[in-house]
Amino acid sequence: MSNRIITLGEVMMRLSTPGHERFFQTRDYEVQYGGAEANVAVSLAFWGQSVAHICAFPDSDIGKAAIAYLRSTGIDTSFIQKNAGRMGLYFFEGGAMQRASKIIYDRAFSAFAQFDGEEVDWDRVFEGADWFHWTGITPAISEATAKLTLNALKAAKRHGVTVSGDINYRRNLWQYGKSPLDVMPELIHHTQVIVGGVTDLANCMDVHEEDYVTACQKAQADFPSITHIASTDRHSKSSSHNILSGMLWNGKQLLHSRSYDMPNIVDRVGGGDAFMAGLIFGLLNGSDHSALEFAVAASVLKHSIPGDVNFVSLEEVQDLVKGENVGKLLR
Amino acid sequence: MSNRIITLGEVMMRLSTPGHERFFQTRDYEVQYGGAEANVAVSLAFWGQSVAHICAFPDSDIGKAAIAYLRSTGIDTSFIQKNAGRMGLYFFEGGAMQRASKIIYDRAFSAFAQFDGEEVDWDRVFEGADWFHWTGITPAISEATAKLTLNALKAAKRHGVTVSGDINYRRNLWQYGKSPLDVMPELIHHTQVIVGGVTDLANCMDVHEEDYVTACQKAQADFPSITHIASTDRHSKSSSHNILSGMLWNGKQLLHSRSYDMPNIVDRVGGGDAFMAGLIFGLLNGSDHSALEFAVAASVLKHSIPGDVNFVSLEEVQDLVKGENVGKLLR
Amino acid sequence: MSNRIITLGEVMMRLSTPGHERFFQTRDYEVQYGGAEANVAVSLAFWGQSVAHICAFPDSDIGKAAIAYLRSTGIDTSFIQKNAGRMGLYFFEGGAMQRASKIIYDRAFSAFAQFDGEEVDWDRVFEGADWFHWTGITPAISEATAKLTLNALKAAKRHGVTVSGDINYRRNLWQYGKSPLDVMPELIHHTQVIVGGVTDLANCMDVHEEDYVTACQKAQADFPSITHIASTDRHSKSSSHNILSGMLWNGKQLLHSRSYDMPNIVDRVGGGDAFMAGLIFGLLNGSDHSALEFAVAASVLKHSIPGDVNFVSLEEVQDLVKGENVGKLLR
Amino acid sequence: MSNRIITLGEVMMRLSTPGHERFFQTRDYEVQYGGAEANVAVSLAFWGQSVAHICAFPDSDIGKAAIAYLRSTGIDTSFIQKNAGRMGLYFFEGGAMQRASKIIYDRAFSAFAQFDGEEVDWDRVFEGADWFHWTGITPAISEATAKLTLNALKAAKRHGVTVSGDINYRRNLWQYGKSPLDVMPELIHHTQVIVGGVTDLANCMDVHEEDYVTACQKAQADFPSITHIASTDRHSKSSSHNILSGMLWNGKQLLHSRSYDMPNIVDRVGGGDAFMAGLIFGLLNGSDHSALEFAVAASVLKHSIPGDVNFVSLEEVQDLVKGENVGKLLR
């Protein structure tokens, strides 16, 4: 039942203000590590999968600390490279009530940004792998990381590995002279499971449809490798109160999940990654419908945990899907 | 107006993760002390009662720190024993949103578990006492503590003291070869005020009725010492949001309290103990109806305070009963 | 677009229990600085105004730390005096749920209480100023500070400066032998913009009307200097959940703002000061209606920030007025 | 072997910067409670003595927290009064290396300063007492507390209790119009064991001798009640490194203790109080010589503990006197 999953993407040091302090007033930053793809990796490892994450860190004590964190979660870190360049950082200020959360990225010139994967033995990476996961953040960082993504995708194809891609379009990346439409389509042609909303599909796949079903149909027509397209549907009443559901297009119909009311959010960063992880786990282990419900429940639980990462067990997600132990005091 | 109240039960060191951190990720534990019966004791002391708590601690600096905590709250600790054995511990991870709270008990082989009370001068303990309180946790721990409970109850009877017992049935205790029905009925026959729900009554009193009124009537029939049976009624929408009310059977009718909406819970541990304390205080000082309302209001306030213990004043509870100063900023 | 604004009032050291700990249980106090008028000053400085705050501190390292704080926010502290007397303090325990927040003031005998402003060169203070702000707290502290307020108001008048006064009636001040009605009317006669509710108007202006419009009309009749009267309208469902709106009488009609639901309050202290600052900024820069909406939105955001002070930018308030970026994750 | 000891004196809230932070830069204060006489009381309670401390606190949650602290240490707090007035505070900045430690007192107008002890039933206080301890700080605070001290001393005399007084001359107290020589001699005439150096003897006993032996002889001649005079001898190489010894005049000769090198001081506040406590314990339980060595060893250990108070056991002091377990890792 344990699958082998490969993930690829930058891991940054996250420096968060404690409580709901603003950047202006804080005197301490809490250190964690996160990145969209590694967050997925950790979730999957917590659910008993065998996961290897590929990235690059500076060869410093800071880089060592980041590796130690990844290793602690049970991920295989043996393919991680040491590179010139700095540790990518991001500063996080947790919002509350009507006040938005803020992230200040400081990821330029990182070791990862200069990582093109030439020195990686991709065939060893994908030996025995069942799934590969990438996001649109990686090709958006630099020429090198766009090439890295393509290299990985080609190797995944050689090994017959199922591929998921979280499009994750971010406007303030893509600074190296290429536009998403220059780069993303080729990558998506190697991908079976896509996560993205209509904006992502428009920006990265040139699919301009307001209606999600129509957009999915068009996307599948243009990118025949695609089997599934999914997205969360988040309504932010405030930073402390969101309503979350998910939807999954499986080539035939658009499935909708239960909707969860979340009025006491602890930390919403990584909510999308938790959904992604849940979807991968679910599709590897069950029906489309159960995969979707699992993914949304996983995402909901993430909002209750400080940091980027969804430190929840398989049983905890399954319980929430079944509506068991919700808000209990388990002794 | 100050009554003399005796309580009996284990006090554990509580080690809580800060914020909503999970056990997996924490690096610090906050130290507090708590136990169902001592939590009741502290509440009553805060409301001006003269309270002595009986338990046993290891003869170590850790045991001394626990005594210091109890003493700080104003409890009479002069009957506390030093015993062989360890300090009982429990690790607490506060839930949030849909994610449940978790307690990992580490209480086996504690000094208290080996405490049979033979060396206690029970007549001195109960001299001038008005009330004695015990819970079903104590006889569930060990042969020794079952005997301890019975010894205390017999002495209480000799001194004509009113007795309350919170049945508090916990399946994962009762590991020493006896079942609740072997032990609890004799103890309950010495008790006037019972707190328990239908499950508790079934497991410890052999009263199997779904309807609470019927169950209370049957319980009173089987255990003629009983004058009152009470219970909280908690609906957990999530770890952060509960709805709480209480009910009290006084031999004639089932009284229902106001229902409180609690959408921003800080710490729900000890909520039942706060209710129990409120009920004891209320029955000692007023009508059944006012006792019930006082007990529920006390329990509500507990949910706003970190730790096991309800550090609230008499006035604060009374204000909530009257709906005064709710959510105000008092200068 | 940057106006010159002068504020006057005591700045105290605020010692807050962490989390929702009660005074009884805390072992650490977080240090901040605050005061009704200085809170207004900081808000205005954050919105790009040139603000000088007038107060007095003891000539000690504690006083220096308070000045350093004020200076860090961008306020002009060059008029602050060093005086005999202690630093005014207040201890703050944050409420939660139904449990009220508590402030214990320890401000008697402070350096500010002995500050009559005789040594201040008021003409230099008000040179080029557009606005002066005072509150009813200052004249309530001592004979000296009542005189201080009057001296400042007379100088403001000489310089043709618009004046706002937040009546802020506090019963447990006014201990020096004068009643509000002995002192406040003369001060209000120098004031154009008043913030106060019907109770404030009754106690400090001898205007006894239940209906706010009638009260405003009467107040304007008695105090012809007044052009605007405003107030927040706060409904406290609990310490964690308030509903907030504002109203502004502009001599012709009573304007009402949008009403904001605030179910996850972080810290409500300074909410009124944030409204006051918003009103000053708004009246200096726009219509009565937009001023009121700006003031309420500013106040709402304050409730999401730990401490007395509303560390929010102009854009953040404007966004909330427009309903933009509410509860988003801004990257 | 347990003696009954009465102590009298103000207990202040101590607000300390963490680590070696300066007042200017701190953002948190750690809360403890301390006072010269109560520090003595806690030491003695830790060594198994029955100790009651007399003081007054404001009737507030802050006062309650202070009482809780005292109670936690095992002291009898039943004679403590609630009074009008504030909680005395002191701010503490721990020095390091050549940089001095700093205390900013904020004790004026405290509840204790207005406490004259008229309402205390002194005969009940001293019933069964063996020892009474006071310091020169109390009569230096106010007319009321000077009277309080005298009242206590007279009652102690009535009950035949041995009295110790730590002169503890502080120039910046004595602000209420009396000089030490107006007040202290009468108090010292009721005292048997005096702690003070030549400066203290000069300022409070009018004994002006440079040589300690000569000063002690003169003091005993002028104050025939005195049986012992003692003092620590501290050489401060730096805030982190002191050298400490003690001396004790017993009417016949000046005994000198071992000298301790202390190059890694954690917190030197309360070092003198620890000596005082050790001296009382030692004189009650042994020879002059062993009392002196016990007192100095107790004081040395205090320097290793954060806060005012010497939380060390009898065995730990005795071990240091014997040179056992010094710097060991005890498992």
Place this chain on the structure above:
Amino acid sequence: MSNRIITLGEVMMRLSTPGHERFFQTRDYEVQYGGAEANVAVSLAFWGQSVAHICAFPDSDIGKAAIAYLRSTGIDTSFIQKNAGRMGLYFFEGGAMQRASKIIYDRAFSAFAQFDGEEVDWDRVFEGADWFHWTGITPAISEATAKLTLNALKAAKRHGVTVSGDINYRRNLWQYGKSPLDVMPELIHHTQVIVGGVTDLANCMDVHEEDYVTACQKAQADFPSITHIASTDRHSKSSSHNILSGMLWNGKQLLHSRSYDMPNIVDRVGGGDAFMAGLIFGLLNGSDHSALEFAVAASVLKHSIPGDVNFVSLEEVQDLVKGENVGKLLR
């Protein structure tokens, strides 16, 4: 150059008071994990060796957190078992100055104590291994763990692995009915490198010689498997100031290392384990003399790091041996 090293022994949760707080006064415990043998394992992993640690944990979130810690350091945790029983704990209070450090063990009834290794595939464990390390703590815990040690040693012998044993005699273990001399000799007969002082040799090897050289000669005569015997030589001037050197008997002569003055100790726990790790590394990679110097330098550096474990790099130890970068500020 990377060797494969197997270590065996219990890993406990360490709960340390912050700063130099005493158990009595602390409100927080810092969580780390440690154990004599795992501390050795982590050091070796930090120096680039391939290390697998064998132990057992309870199957709980607490057990998972302990594994996560071990994994983070780079150790192979794949042989770790999940067992019934609790997590072994120890409470740590860091001494300072003359005050001793204190450890309160709470390790009875742990998962490890019930671990006899029957379910371990020892041949797989020792496949390709170069070294095995055990200590006298393991056989001292229980009948099961004595058997575990013997099982491991026999398997190590089958695979021709070099074995080191740190005798580490602890009087307050050995509670299960056997004496050290019943158990240890057989284990030592399978061991080549012994760490122990004369007391250890007397208690566990029945070698009663005051002189270390004579003791080593006698030990080697009685236990022909032994090739090396080593020990640290620690002089504790105080908890903050130790003087440390080491000695190594290599069958021919007793080598002595440099002596290090350590006047500002941060945390001395694990100092012996750091020496042991250094000795293993040194003997695997160099001469007896260089091994000893490396071991002592490693131990010195440990004293500067909070926690049980010596998080220092190979280069840092080598630099200290060479006297380079000592106390520098490396940019």
Place this chain on the structure above:
Amino acid sequence: MSNRIITLGEVMMRLSTPGHERFFQTRDYEVQYGGAEANVAVSLAFWGQSVAHICAFPDSDIGKAAIAYLRSTGIDTSFIQKNAGRMGLYFFEGGAMQRASKIIYDRAFSAFAQFDGEEVDWDRVFEGADWFHWTGITPAISEATAKLTLNALKAAKRHGVTVSGDINYRRNLWQYGKSPLDVMPELIHHTQVIVGGVTDLANCMDVHEEDYVTACQKAQADFPSITHIASTDRHSKSSSHNILSGMLWNGKQLLHSRSYDMPNIVDRVGGGDAFMAGLIFGLLNGSDHSALEFAVAASVLKHSIPGDVNFVSLEEVQDLVKGENVGKLLR
């Protein structure tokens, strides 16, 4: 007596591990701000000088927080620019004992690195200024900042301002294609007071002399603008224990200061900057000899304070020079 002093240089965010934690193990970073020249500026402002610091920050909340810090210290921040680029960071791990302290710089691509000062109105900056201070760090960062330094120096010359330069040669800067000898000589030709040791003089002034007096004479011969050359003399016995003195060449003789033993260092970062500040203050206000003693005493005190900056008063430095209040407890 208050002089106007201008300083120029990058201010970085310093992220320090708490206590003596290593980068590998920390979970929190404490935030401070520092930079060689700004550290000088703050010292001078603390001693009553009027100081303006020139630098550039990113236009973000992080940049605003840095400005707020500088402003809090009393520095004039009105010339600070907002620039493209990131905030320069450095990570700090405090050493202890023999273990070195470590700094990991992450300052590349900062807003300051791209700051050439073209947009600064230098004539307004230097209007009324008495002194200008720069260091060799600034021209070592980038082409732009080398130009910035020269621009500032030329303007300083136009205004007849005395100039000090701390050569501060750092090998791992100077990455932009120029060597120190390409850039530094021109800058030093505009400078009167130089701080540097023989290595600095060799690398930046092409003065290759082992003997400091000879080197100073040669330097003065080659750079006729120079009037004084100074240096600290630090002997690092360990990270916790340094011995510090200073020397000053005044064109005629080499003055030597007292030597200070510093066996309990809290934080040595900024020790050189504190010396530099002391020298500037001293030369502006007294003799060469008193300037040197003041500078060394200031530096010594810095080592007792957490962070980069020497938060000490004029009186504290003067007291240390006189040997007063050393290691006292000032009440």
